[in-house]
Amino acid sequence: MFSVTLSLLPAGxxxxxxxxxxxxxVALGLTLIYGVLHIINFAHGAMLMLALYSAYFLFKILNIDPYISILIVTPASYVFGYTIYRWGIGRLSGGRDQNILLITLGLSIILENSALFFFTGDQQTISLPYSYESFDLGFLYLSYPKLISFVASLVICVLLWMLMTLTDLGKAIRAVAKERDGARLVGIDVEHVxxxxxxxxxxxxxxxxxMLLPIFYVDPYTGNMFVIxxxxxxxxxxxxxxxxxxLGGxxxxxxxxxxxxxxxxxxxQIGISLIFILILIFKPTGIFGSKV
Amino acid sequence: MIKIHELHAGYDLVNVLRDVNIEVGEGEIVAVLGSNGVGKTTLNNTLSGLIKPTSGEIYFENVLISSRDPVEIVDMGLIHVPEGRKLFPNLSVKENLELGSYRRGKPNRAKNLERVLEIFPKLRDRISQTAGTLSGGEQQMVAIGRGLMSEPRILLLDEPSLGLSPLLVEQMFNLIKQINEGGLSVILVEQNVIQSLSIADRAYVISEGTVSLSGRADELRENSDLKKSYLGL
Incomplete structure (x- = not known):
């Protein structure tokens, strides 16, 4: 019995x-917002849920493959995030961190309950023609959806890393994270950044x-599981x-x-909580400290 | 080049500056002197748009700038090198300098970087080190270098000698003179009266939020009122 489990280990x-x-x-979004704005975005889960529903409806109504939808939902999410910060959170908070916290919390309540009202609490799933097709590695079968997600996530991380280190905008983002007045004095529009x-x-x-939609389900509370x-x-x-x-992911x-x-x-799931507790006890700053 | 007219400014309900009038001409070094707490930094922050004046005007080449925000003022070429440097501690020296040309001087970035490294050769060895790990003197060099990267038309230096050893202070003032000799106007806001007056063309002494004494630097040095005004003797 145990040897069977062991043989499954590489696959696991x-x-x-x-x-x-x-x-x-998901963590990248959270850590970026925390690292630069020094706030925890309590609406993170609700916004993930919104993205899942967007991909879901694009598939159901327009029959667009969720992996193609990445090209639509990602920029749309950017515009949504930019707008909601620039003319919502930023304005309403008057620059006070505790206000931002409360506003994002309020936003998550509004988004979740709107979803509950409009989309009901039912779990929705989709099935793609190639959902169960897989790629034979010899010792395991790798499903295409997971393989695509893996590669796409890596590509996004690399792109983001390049943005942060190679472009002026990325440097400005990192600058603003630590020194807002200094940034203003070199002409960086801090609110924009x-x-x-x-x-x-x-x-x-x-x-x-x-990427989650083809391998998971969506309901108004899905996002929260991932945010935890x-x-x-x-x-x-x-x-x-x-x-x-x-790395943490x-x-x-x-x-x-x-x-x-x-x-x-x-x-x-106990392993996750165990890691969380051990990190808090032995290395509260995490593996890579507080670098942005 | 700069004309400050009957300026009043402060924070919330407290007016720090009262009726300040200052003028800076093309290519001049103008020293603004005063001890701690007289409002020098408030003056600088008002010039660079970080705080808005309660009344009065500031003109930069005949354009009213006192109602503009910092980004627009940087765009026009008034560059403020702040007290306490306000570098980006998590970024490398090179990245700090590069961000100096975030809005101005971008096309000549490589050339200007080379020029800054010629002025401050010490920074060449530190170029990939994060700015937060530098010594005070080196940080001040990066701060001034970051200002120069934006091809300023006027440089506003806030206490560049603060926290430096006497030897470095001497070097810093020589460098400021050298930068000015290239044709750049400088407003030098300092506590260090003697050395500031030795490189400045003209000076204003601020006490209790207003200009108490002004004139040519060489004349001010001999002026017995200076001690009175500055030290309150």
């Missing part, structure tokens, strides 16, 4: 990496939502760190998958 690890890549995307950062964070959710895991990843990887979010993904394999689906 690969499976965990695949799911971890999507976790990483905040909104861009919020937009990018929400855009990550847009992409994650599209994303919090663990952010703490594990280090608040504000892009590389930390990616993989670690949590594999922990969950292997834990599920050894202990069963629900007890397997």
């Amino acid at each position: 690890i690969i499976n965990g990496l695949m799911f971890g890549a999507i976790y990483a995307l 905040f909104a861009v950062t919020f937009g990018i964070g929400v855009a990550c959710l847009g992409a994650a939502g599209c 895991i994303a919090f663990t990843i952010v703490v594990l990887g280090g608040m504000g760190s892009i590389v930390g979010a990616l 993989f670690i949590i993904g594999v922990t969950e998958s292997v834990g599920g394999l050894l202990l069963g689906e629900s007890l397997g």
Whole structure:
């Protein structure tokens, strides 16, 4: 019996990496917004849910494949995030962090209950013609949806990393994270950069939502499950760190998958909480400290 | 070049500056002197648009700038090198300097970077180090270098000598003179009276939020009122 489980271990690890890549995307949005704006976006889960529904309706009504929808939902999420920060959160909060916290919390309540009202609480799933087709690695079959998600998540992380290190906008984002007045004095429009950062964070959710839909379900509360895991990843990887979010996503993904394999689906979650507690005790700054 | 007319400014209900009149001409070094708490930094923040004056006007080349925001003022070429440097501690020296040309001087970025490194050769060895790990003197060099990267038309230096060792202070003032000799106008806001007056063309002394003394630097140095005004003796 145990040897059977062991032979499944490589498959479990690969499976965990695949799911971890999507976790990483959700965490990336969270960590970016936290690292630059120093606020926790309580509406993160609700916005992920919105992205999932967007992909769902694009598929149901216009018959657009969720992986194609990435190209629509991601930019749309960016615009949504930018707008809601620039003319909503930023304006209403008067620049006070505690107000931003309350506004994002309020926003999540509004979004979730609107979803409940318009889309009902039923779980929705879609099935793609190639959902069950897979790629033979020799020791395991890799489903196409998971493989696509994995590659797309990596590509997005690399693009984001390039944006942050190679472009002026990225440098400005990192500058604003630590020194707002200094940024204003070199002519950086700080409010714009905040909104861009919020937009990018929400855009990550847009992409994650599209990739989750084919392998998961959507209801008005789906987003929250992922955000709790994303919090663990952010703490594990280090608040504000892009590389930390990616690495943390993989670690949590594999922990969950292997834990599920050894202990069963629900007890397997114990590994995530265990990591969370251990990190808080032994390395509260996370693997990559507080770098942006 | 700069004309400050009957300026009043402050924070919330407290007026720090009262009826300040200052003028700066093309190519001049104008020192603004005063001890702690007289309103020098308030003056600088008002000039660069970080705070709005309660009344009065500031003109930069005959354009009213006192109602504009910092981004527009940077666009026009008035560059403020703030007290305490306000560098980006998590970014490398190179990235800090590059962001100096975020809005102005972008096409000549590589050329200007090379020029800044010629003025501050020490920064060449530190180029990929994060700015937060530099010594105070090196940070001040990065701050001034970051200002120069934007091809300023007038440079506003707020306490560049603060926190530097006496030897470095001497070097810093020589460098400011050298930068000015290239034709750049400089407003030098300082506590260090003697050395500021030795490189400045003209000076204004601020006490209790208003200009108490002004004139040519060489004349002010001999003026017995200076001690009175500055030290309150």
